[in-house]
Amino acid sequence: MWQPDRHSRQPLYEQIAADLQRRISSGEFPPGSLFPSERKLAERLGVNRSTVVAAYDELRSIGLVESRTGSGTRVNEIRRGAMSLHAPNWSRYAEDGSFLPNLPYMRKIREAVARDSSLIDLASGELSADLAPSGEFAALLGDYRYDAYWGYDNPQGYMPLRQALVSYLDRHRGIRTTETSLMITSGSQQSLYLITQCLLSPGDAVAVEDPSYCYSLPMFQSAGLRPFRLPVGDRGINPEDVFALYKKHRIKMLFLNPNFQNPTGTVLVPERRKRLLEIASELGLPIVEDDPFSLTAFDRDVPAPLKAEDAGGSILYIGSFSKIAASGLRIGWMVAPRSVVERLADARLQMDFGLSVIPQQVAAEFIKSASFEPHLERLRKGLRLKRDLLIEALRERLPGLVAFDTPRGGLHLWCKLQREVHDGRLLDEALKRGLAYVPGSVYGSDSGFVRFTFARPQEGEIADGVARFAGALRKAIV
Structure with missing residues (x-):
């Protein structure tokens, strides 16, 4: 049975959607036929259910299938007798544009963060809500003409x-x-x-x-x-x-x-x-x-x-x-x-x-x-505290397994892993455990580096995030 290519740069959901579209066009799935449930197809292909959901959404967007609560997903009846007509191959159009998509690791990280709100985010390069000047903005919005x-x-x-x-x-x-x-x-x-x-x-x-x-x-x-x-x-x-x-x-x-x-x-x-x-x-x-x-x-x-x-x-x-x-x-x-x-x-x-x-x-x-300069002072103190919490957790959980220099500013901690590890396997293990970070190869470095961003998570999440990374690293070490 067909299986998606996990080494391809094309996202898994697009591969699944393209395969199903081919099978519809060939008549294997005639109009009105019922697709496997999202959970069953996910198990058969060895992917997350959300990946199959995205593939079905892709087919719905071009009118090939329809879904009804309690009835599952079926090939659109409207196409009966018109199977010689073909929808544009939108996946090919999306692949052939001159503006390249984001790197596969970055797409995987962003999809995981968007899908799971409980995931600890040590990847996103932005400030958490507690570090942003929300109160100051609210006051400005209320007073300003x-x-x-x-x-x-x-x-x-x-x-x-x-x-x-x-x-x-x-x-x-x-x-x-x-x-x-x-x-x-x-x-x-x-x-x-x-x-x-x-x-x-x-x-x-x-x-x-x-x-x-x-x-x-x-x-x-x-x-x-x-x-x-x-x-x-x-x-x-x-x-x-x-x-x-x-x-x-x-x-x-x-x-x-x-x-x-x-x-x-x-x-x-x-x-x-x-x-x-x-x-x-x-x-x-x-x-x-x-x-x-x-x-x-x-x-x-x-x-x-x-x-x-x-x-x-x-x-x-x-x-x-x-x-x-x-x-x-x-x-x-x-x-x-x-x-x-x-x-x-x-x-x-x-x-x-x-x-x-x-x-x-x-x-x-x-x-x-x-309020601008007081905000900057509060921001510096908040970022410094989060940096220190991250470093303390890394030293406690991963002694001898990571090396880093302590940054004097910014949002990021750049770490070199002291044991050989495959970037993709380590990232997959971390995401399974509910942690996102960015592999160093995304930034052009060799395998074996990671970037942790300490600005996004809450203070209480940082030690837990490092514990999850430690479990993923020990699992992924070659």
Whole structure:
């Protein structure tokens, strides 16, 4: 009997739906015939029942089957006598598009988190509700008089928010800029997407940290770019590696997360920062600086961004509220030369006519409010406590089995496993036990690394999450 291919990049539910569609077309399941129950087919194929549910949903969406409570799922009677007619092969269309899907591990993790609300989430890179400024937002929403006009806004972003960001960047990041050199985006990923689509061309070589969050984003491959790796050590990347890559491959852009790097948590040291800026200026090489974590510095010793020292104008600076306030606001920004901002704003206009004005108004008021800095202090304390709980649990549960450096900021703990293990098997074992985390290979590293994010779970869940991981690791060790 047919079985799904568990090594395929195609999700299991799509494979099952495609097989059933073939069997309907061949007449094996004629109109009106009853499909196996979701539970029975799941047992027969060795998959979760939710996978079969998703496959049946796929067939319902194209009109091939219908389901009725108490009667099960049947091939649609309307197709009787018309079996020579075929619905479009939507699965093939979905596979053939030029924009690549998320990596299989990431899809598996997100599906598991969405399916099981009791799962402990050490994977999602966002703040838990207790760390978000929910009370502050509620007060702002109650007191603020919103602009009367809610039509399309400037694709560069809401002007009062850009004005507030000019002051914010000067005060908190040491960056001097103007409203015309700022663009509001729906987060760092949209900034990266616009850069890869509008400022680079298929075949261009770019330099990316290794490991790096960028490797988890198929948008680089979708744009036809050729990424080359820059190893990240405990002092960040080596600037001389950038020079070597430029000489060998003529890289056109460097993507960098110098402060509390994702996933390693490292900070690029001052002498390397200086040398990197010298090289960028010498080569005329643009640097995209992604800086989402700096203000989370646990000891309040906030590292300066490269952009603050950018005398040569080499850096496109990206920031976001997702890691310091609320990911649901979907507010990010980019500081860039005016010609770049105008080009990207034009592209944004073609995509979505710009962001909703309402969250931009909320963000503008929050930055200017007296509650912003107290929130940052509360956030740092909360993140530091969760980091310490995670480290304490790892040392207690997995002595000698994991190694890590203690991060001084950010949301993540990067761990190296001290025994050989298969990434896929370990992840499956952890998900079975109700724990999500991200395998290090998602970020371009070799097998045997994991990234735990301590911002999302509640304090009381962290030790339990580590206990579940410990059980999965001992089961998966080769």
